[in-house]
Amino acid sequence: MPTSLADNLPPAIAVPLVTVIIPNYNHARYLPRRIESVLSQTVSDMEVLILDDCSPDQSRTVIEGYARQDARIRTIYNEQNSGSTFKQWNKGLALARGKYVWIAESDDYAAPTLLATLLARLEANPALGLAYCDSWIVDEKDKQLGTYEYLPGEPADERWQTDFEENGLTTIREYLSYRNVIPNASAAVLRRRVLEQVGPADVSLRLMGDWLFWGKVLAVSDMAFVAQPLNYFRKHSNNVRSASLLNGVALLEETHLLRAMLGYGAPNPLLLEKKITFILRNWYLSWAYNDVPADRYRQMRHNMQVVVPGFQGRFARELGKFLVSNRLGGLRQLIGDGLIYPWLKRKRA
Structure with a gap:
């Protein structure tokens, strides 16, 4: 010392x-x-x-x-x-x-x-x-x-x-x-x-x-x-933050923070809704663009289930809205970028 x-x-x-x-x-x-x-x-x-x-x-x-x-x-x-x-x-x-x-x-x-x-x-x-x-x-x-x-x-x-x-x-x-x-x-x-x-x-x-x-x-x-x-x-420029966005650490911490802050009492309901929407949209985008380990998604889901009653249903409804948004742009992102492109990338490797 x-x-x-x-x-x-x-x-x-x-x-x-x-x-x-x-x-x-x-x-x-x-x-x-x-x-x-x-x-x-x-x-x-x-x-x-x-x-x-x-x-x-x-x-x-x-x-x-x-x-x-x-x-x-x-x-x-x-x-x-x-x-x-x-x-x-x-x-x-x-x-x-x-x-x-x-x-x-x-x-x-x-x-x-x-x-x-x-x-x-x-x-x-x-x-x-x-x-x-x-x-x-x-x-x-x-x-x-x-x-x-x-x-x-x-x-x-x-x-x-x-x-x-x-x-x-x-x-x-x-x-x-x-x-x-x-x-x-x-x-x-x-x-x-x-x-x-x-x-x-x-x-x-x-x-x-x-x-x-x-x-x-x-x-x-x-x-x-x-x-x-x-x-x-x-x-x-912050390479650590950029990497954390790609591997899901940043999004996982967002869910952790939301859960922790709600432990101090009921939050502003309007801002809470905006926060939940923000997290869900970035969750869907991470499927399309980022390589996030499955365990991180499980941890995120657990945190959000504590925060949002009936989270599974909310998750499915918001996903449906995302998929049909922007003239099915969300669907193209998820299927094209999130499923087909990674599969082709693996095949080429």
Whole structure:
């Protein structure tokens, strides 16, 4: 276990106000801006835990350069890749000593006032377990692509145009069963007392462990949103997500998340229906285009049977609609692309 930062710091700052966790894998290109945006925050009472998950690039060289310059930085290196962002989250959370925690993803960055703005909300209201701000979406070259859309196409999306505070269970029931409305950990600051209460992130999910984690936090605390975009959320090509779409992992996690969120109470019925329709349509498309193991379909069916009474009948009815949609385009997709093309492909092989 790494030695405590308190062993090397003066007593006045031995217990920091904020623990900043920077989990990194292979982001040497983005680390300087990430680390500098943390160290330049107007709130300086912090410890910074930089975790590197055995990166093959020059990440450790970059990290060591900053660690030599600032005593607030503590480094934690894996000698073998963990294979999970959320395992790194949990390692950082177990080491955190601050009253508050900021998981600052290694490819994002922040305005200097992000911490001060969100901490002001948390300090003013002890019932808040989480406060987060709006985000600029940026590409790999830092070009701003606009701010995040929380519920695109829905009237409720307007809620995120102004600051608000809300009961956590209300947030889950109204929105989280449909969409992850806390899309980027870098935009959020959390109360460590609440994190200790809810326990670690679920490492069984490859893509959506953050979504599930927010549900656990909001089930026992309230949340605050600041409409000012103080976070810079980087969007770039994601081969892991693309592969997960093709092999059914992403769709399976969607069904897992829906089942988990419904465990917190009856959700917004209109958004629930849209979510079920979304899952079913993508289920049928995955038959046509993706190579999904049969066991994943069985797990998906089990999750949906818990969520939807009479799921088998609903599944058949929606499949019928899909097959005759777009002038039988669905039928052509399923038979042509889903059955005939894979059979021809196997024959050629």
